[in-house]
Amino acid sequence: MRGVIMHAPRDVRVEDRDDPTIEQPTDAVIRVSAACICGSDLWPYRGDDPVRRPQPMGHEYVGVVEAIGDDVSEVSVGDFVVGSFFASDNTCEICRDGYQSHCVNRVPMGALGTQAERLRVPLADGTLVVVPGSPTESQIRSLLAASDVLGTGWFAAVAAHAGPGKTVAVVGDGAVGLLGVVAARQLGAERIIAMSRHADRQQLARRFGATDIVEERGADGVARIKELTDGLGAHSVIEAVGTQESMMQAIRSTRPGGHVGYVGVSHDVELPGGELFGSGVHLHGGPAPVRQYLPELIELIMAGTIDPGAVFDLVLPLEDAAEGYRAMDERRATKVLLTP
C-alpha cells in the first residue's frame, strides 16, 4: 500500500509500505477513507521535534473495517468507523474515568501512521466507534475532524468549563481553536471571544459561533480580554497553541477561580509557580480523551447539528501529501485532508 513517510524535516514522501495485517486478536485493519495533517505534524516538519529515522505519519483517520481479530466483537467487517489518536482498551480504571488518552494499555496511532491506504488499529473494540449508516462525503470530513481536532477542541472546552452564562476566550486560531469555538457554543457559552489576526480564520470562527474577535496578542491580548470582561478576565479560556506565550496569555486572560483548558502540545513551556499560585485559576489539559466524546460527536455530526468538517480548506490525494505539509507550514491552509 501507499503511505506517508517523513525522512527529515521538510522531507515528506509517499512510498510503498507493507500492508498491515491482524497481529493481535484485538486488532482490526481498516481501509482509510480519509486522513489528515495535524498542526502537531508540523513540529517535526519544521525541525522543532527530532526526526531520528524515517517515520510513518498521521494519527487521524476514518475508514471501513476490512478485517478483525478473533477477539473483536464490537466492530464488524464493513462498518464505517472513527477512532482517535490513542488506541485504548476502554475498560481500565483510567478509561472508565473518561481518560482514554491515558489508558494503561494505550497505543499511539502516530507510530502506526494513518496517512496511508490501510491501517492496523490495536484494541479495536475499545478504540473504534461505529458510524450508523453510510456517511456522505461532507459527513466524512466532519467525522475525520472528530478523530482529533474536534475531539481535542471539545475536551479543551470541557476542561475550561465552558457553559451557560460563561465568557469563553480561545487562544489559537488553528483547527483545534476554531473547533473549540464550536464546542463552547454547543456547551452553551454566552460569549465566545476568538483571538485571531487572520481574516479567513476570523470569518470561520464567527460562522462557528464566536461573538467577538480579538486581534491583539500577548499582554495586549490579555488587556483586551480584561476590557471585555469588566476587568476580571474570562471565565473559561481554551489554549490551543502550546507555546510559552500562548500559555501565559491563556492563564492571564482567566479570572480567579476560572478555568484554563490547554491542549496545544507544550513546547519549551515553563510555568512560573508564583504567578500560577497568585492567579487562582484551574488548569487542566493534555492529550484529549477524544474516545470519551466520539459517540456524542458522531451523533451531532450525523444529525447535522455541527459542521466541523468546514475546517478542512484543502483536500488533496494522498500522493500529494508533501504539498499538503507545505501548504499548512506556509499557512496557505488551516487543515489539509488527504484521500487515499
Next chain:
Amino acid sequence: MRGVIMHAPRDVRVEDRDDPTIEQPTDAVIRVSAACICGSDLWPYRGDDPVRRPQPMGHEYVGVVEAIGDDVSEVSVGDFVVGSFFASDNTCEICRDGYQSHCVNRVPMGALGTQAERLRVPLADGTLVVVPGSPTESQIRSLLAASDVLGTGWFAAVAAHAGPGKTVAVVGDGAVGLLGVVAARQLGAERIIAMSRHADRQQLARRFGATDIVEERGADGVARIKELTDGLGAHSVIEAVGTQESMMQAIRSTRPGGHVGYVGVSHDVELPGGELFGSGVHLHGGPAPVRQYLPELIELIMAGTIDPGAVFDLVLPLEDAAEGYRAMDERRATKVLLTP
C-alpha cells in the same frame, strides 16, 4: 497596644504600636483573643522573603468586636468573630463565585499585623463571621485554626476533589497538610495517605483520619504512592509545602484525570509544561478563599465534629512571640498560638 514587628530575618520583637481605630465606615476594630504564627511567616524569618522595613506580623486571628464603622451592619460590638487572611467585600463577582481571596477589593491582613492586642479589620461585613455564643478556650483554638490553616487545608482538599471512593495523598505534614487530612476525611475520602517522616506528626495525621503513612519523599515517595494505588497514582493530592520538589511530587503522585490541590506558597517553582501536559492532571490552588468555608467550619467546630485546634502544640503569651518563631523555625513546634 503591644504587637509583633519583624525588623530583619530572625529579629522578631514585641513592641508598642498605635491602637487601631475606625478609618473607613466599613471597618471594625477587634480585641484579638488569639493569633498565631504561620508557616509562611517563616519565609521572611529565614530570609527567603525580603524584609525591606520593620513589618507588623501575622494574618490569622479571632477576637471580640470593640468598635464598628457607620456602614457595618452584619457584626456588632461584643460579637466573637473569625476572619481570614484577606479582607473581602463578599459582594463582588469574584466573591460571589466563592473566590473571596481574590476579591477585587481585597486587603491582605498580613499588612495590618494580627499578632497584636487589637486589629483593624477592613470590609468587616464581608470579612468577619460571627460565632454563636461564647466559645470555650478549646473552641477558640479551633476557630483560630479555621482562620487560615484549616480553611486552607479545606480548600486544598476541595480543589483536589477529595470525596467518597477517593484515595487522597497529602504532601506536607505542617499544620495545613495535617488539616488537609481532617478536610479529606470530612469530605468522605476512602483512603488518606499522609506523607511524613516525623513521628509526632504521623500520630496527629492518624488521629485526624490518615489511613496510611508514607515516609519516602521525591521519586521514592511517588513510587510508594503508585504501589499503594495499583500503579495509577492517587485520585486527589494535596500539596502543602510550595517547593519545586513538593509540587513535582504532588503532580507525579496523581493519576491521569486526577486532581492536585496546591496551597503551599510557591517559592522558586517552575512547572515543566511538557510533563504537565503529559500528566493529564487537574491543577488548582493558590491563596485559599477561606471566607467561603468559614460558616461551615465554625458549625463543625462548635458542634465538636472536628478538633483542628489540636495542631497547636505550643501556646505562648504574645510577649514571647520571638520564642514562638524560634520554636517553629527549629521544628520544635508545628504551630504556635499567641495569646495577647
